[in-house]
Amino acid sequence: MGAGDILFFLAAAVSIAAAVVAVTDERLLHSVLAFGVFLFAIACAFLIMGAEFVAVAQIFVYVGGVAVLILFGVMLTASRGAQRTVETEHPMWAMVCALVLAGTLIAVAAAYRPATAVQSRAVDVSLLGNALLGPQLVGFELIGLILLASVIAALAVVRREPGR
Amino acid sequence: MTRFLVLSGLLLAIGAYGVMTRRNAICTLLGLEIMLNAGNLNLIAFSRVSPSPAVGQTFVLFSIGIAACEAAVGLALILAMWRRYRTVDIDKLVSLKE
Numbered sequence: 583m584g585a586g587d588i589l590f591f592l593a594a595a596v597s598i599a600a601a602v603v604a605v606t607d608e609r610l611l612h613s614v615l616a617f618g619v620f621l622f623a624i625a626c627a628f629l630i631m632g633a634e635f636v637a638v639a640q641i642f643v644y645v646g647g648v649a650v651l652i653l654f655g656v657m658l659t660a661s662r663g664a665q666r667t668v669e670t671e672h673p674m675w676a677m678v679c680a681l682v683l684a685g686t687l688i689a690v691a692a693a694y695r696p697a698t699a700v701q702s703r704a705v706d707v708s709l710l711g712n713a714l715l716g717p718q719l720v721g722f723e724l725i726g727l728i729l730l731a732s733v734i735a736a737l738a739v740v741r742r743e744p745g746r
Numbered sequence: 747m748t749r750f751l752v753l754s755g756l757l758l759a760i761g762a763y764g765v766m767t768r769r770n771a772i773c774t775l776l777g778l779e780i781m782l783n784a785g786n787l788n789l790i791a792f793s794r795v796s797p798s799p800a801v802g803q804t805f806v807l808f809s810i811g812i813a814a815c816e817a818a819v820g821l822a823l824i825l826a827m828w829r830r831y832r833t834v835d836i837d838k839l840v841s842l843k844e
Contacts, residue, residue: 594753601757601780605764610772617776624783628806631750632799633790636806640786643810648779648817655772655821659828676766680759687755691748696795700747709800718804725811732815736822740829 590630597623610656618649632704750791757784771824771834775817782813 600620607613621644628637714722757780764777786806793802828834 590749594749597753598756598760601760604776604780605760605768605773610770613773613776617779620780621783624787627750627753627787628790631790631794633793633803633806636790636803636810639807639810643814644779644783647814651817651821652772652775652779655775655824658825659772659834673767676763679766680763683762684756684759687758688752691751691755694748694751696747698795698797700794701799702794705799705803709798710803713798713800713804714807717801718808721804721808725808728815729811732819736818739819739822740825 586630589626593623593626593630596620597627610660614649614652614656617652618645621645621649632702634704635707635710747791747794750787754784754787754791757781757787769835769837771827771836772821774836775820775824778820779813779817782809782816785809 597620600616600623603616604613604620607616621640625637625640625645628634628640761777761780761782761784764780765774766777768774768777786809789802789806789809793799793805796802824834827839831838
């Protein structure tokens, strides 16, 4: 077992443990903080797979943006006792569904054999930039449009109506 | 390769469990984000067997961007819900049912 294997199992264990805490902890704040740890572990998995730029983007956008945004959402919607109102319902049936889903996915993954050899070296950032501004240019431009539209939509939804 | 797919499947199931069981809207959003990350993990894993891994990785960059949009709009909706109903419990939103 090489260093890469140890790193992978570390990242996998941390991400699964943090995800379980994020979906089961009764306290909302602990859930969000566990979600932050989960995002870091996923970034580590990206690094192990040689996707360095994507790992950094994950930390910037997810940990720096989405997790902080959700943390603000928790603060803004917290009333007295609201931190504890995250009780769950039908955990048995949800557990059965989740186990069936996990079993199916793992069976499919175990049966999968890649047709070509797996490349393990890191992707050069210049290749990624050429791909973004070459074959994926339309998507790259559209993502900016979607970001702008979603920011405007978010502002429109939370805007206080005048006179209220 | 296979182990990344297995990890991604497990994380997707954990996220789905969170979406199904949580009643707090913010926690449902957390479950959704966990599922999105599991999908991204799969995309990166499959980009390594594609002829051009860089193009595969751009999909994950787009997916991260769309997830950021989704979180912004979702939180705006949750804030609007909090202002109007003073609750973030998705089981209490029943005005369409009545």
